Amino acid sequence: MGLDIVVAFFLLGAVAQCLRAPLSLPDGLYQTLTILLLLAIGLKGGIALSEHLTPTLLLQSAAVLALGIVLPLLAFPLLSFVGQLPRINAATIAAHYGSVSVATYAVGVAFLESRQIPYEPYFPLFVAVLEAPAIAVGLWLARQRKKGQGHGQLVREVLLNQGMVLLLGGLLIGWLMSDQTGRIMPLFGDLFHGVLALFLLAMGQKAAQRWGELGKDASFLASFGVAMPLIGAALGAALALLLGLSAGGATLLAVLGGSASYIAVPAAFSVALPKADLGPAITASLGITFPFNVLVGIPLYSALIMTFFPIA
Amino acid sequence: MFVYIKILKHQFNSIAIWMHTSVVYQKEETKMKSPRIIFEFTVALLVLGTGTAFALSGFVGWGLTATGALLLCASGLSWMQSLNQSPSTVVQKR
Numbered sequence A: 001m002g003l004d005i006v007v008a009f010f011l012l013g014a015v016a017q018c019l020r021a022p023l024s025l026p027d028g029l030y031q032t033l034t035i036l037l038l039l040a041i042g043l044k045g046g047i048a049l050s051e052h053l054t055p056t057l058l059l060q061s062a063a064v065l066a067l068g069i070v071l072p073l074l075a076f077p078l079l080s081f082v083g084q085l086p087r088i089n090a091a092t093i094a095a096h097y098g099s100v101s102v103a104t105y106a107v108g109v110a111f112l113e114s115r116q117i118p119y120e121p122y123f124p125l126f127v128a129v130l131e132a133p134a135i136a137v138g139l140w141l142a143r144q145r146k147k148g149q150g151h152g153q154l155v156r157e158v159l160l161n162q163g164m165v166l167l168l169g170g171l172l173i174g175w176l177m178s179d180q181t182g183r184i185m186p187l188f189g190d191l192f193h194g195v196l197a198l199f200l201l202a203m204g205q206k207a208a209q210r211w212g213e214l215g216k217d218a219s220f221l222a223s224f225g226v227a228m229p230l231i232g233a234a235l236g237a238a239l240a241l242l243l244g245l246s247a248g249g250a251t252l253l254a255v256l257g258g259s260a261s262y263i264a265v266p267a268a269f270s271v272a273l274p275k276a277d278l279g280p281a282i283t284a285s286l287g288i289t290f291p292f293n294v295l296v297g298i299p300l301y302s303a304l305i306m307t308f309f310p311i312a
Numbered sequence B: 001m002f003v004y005i006k007i008l009k010h011q012f013n014s015i016a017i018w019m020h021t022s023v024v025y026q027k028e029e030t031k032m033k034s035p036r037i038i039f040e041f042t043v044a045l046l047v048l049g050t051g052t053a054f055a056l057s058g059f060v061g062w063g064l065t066a067t068g069a070l071l072l073c074a075s076g077l078s079w080m081q082s083l084n085q086s087p088s089t090v091v092q093k094r
Helices: A005-018 A027-052 A055-082 A087-098 A102-114 A123-131 A133-142 A151-159 A162-176 A178-183 A185-190 A192-213 A215-243 A247-258 A264-272 A278-308 B002-028 B030-056 B063-085 B087-093
Strands: none
Touching (some): A005 A102, A005 A192, A005 A278, A027 A102, A027 A162, A027 A178, A055 A087, A055 A133, A055 A247, A087 A133, A087 A264, A102 A192, A102 A278, A123 A247, A133 A264, A162 A264, A178 A185, A215 A247, A215 B063, A278 B063
């Protein structure tokens, strides 16, 4: 069967929620799984970084950072002029679509590993690089920062949110102590796919809960939630081609370009823009874009890249 | 037979009224919402068309086609809902 086994757990969670089955996963478990996934991705990237840190990698990181700036600038006119959403809401949703979802990235990694497609192992660095710029661009687009608020709290929320701390922390530990990671890898490496399956079970439930909250803009947000990942993925794949990444790397950059944040950006915007309505943004990214990427997007990006791209 | 013709006539009249309302609404109300409606239908049709072409050629599964079909249904429903809520419909009902 073409469906990846970890994605089947996402469907199980979504179907259980739609049928109102009494499937209650404790919040603590969801938090634990998130921490495990972020640390596992960070550690893996750090180990790779200790072997691959070159000036080329810094150049690639700068290009990926530029992608993080361009994506919200593309999303904003679609939301503001085509969707006719208020400026502040358009900027908020644009920031969500410029940033990345670590869970989508994890599914992308699992997809490539299950098909034994090689990719650049230092990709977690790009995940961390892509987290922050969209938040800054989104705030600039909204241009309605809370009066009297210092930059300190915002910078703190952008750079010291749970996702960033664990991802960068794992990256740093993996990089500096790569010779000792063998002792902890049974938990963070061997159990990765099992942890991801449980995490996706919880995510399936959360995504299905969101479907009822789309409101009056439901059809526009659904169209945007499908169109934007396709645009982002195309840009990510094009950038991968320019940077000379492998086919697996191009797939992962397409996945990152096509994914939308639902953890880091809401946390930052709730501090910086309390007036912003985060509901539509989280619902679109978690309820539309995440399921689309997991069920349709990732296999599609991979198939297109493997077929049409002249990369090794 | 007569009953069937009556039902058909009634249905025809309903469709005619709905189409007339749509035209009036298109002229008066969709000036504001037209980019959004065009965007929704364009995305739905593009996704549906591309997905079907890919699936028929055996390139990928039917996921993209199903997504396009769902988007088309959502866009159609949203458009019809907006017709029912338009001031011109309210005026006609009055």
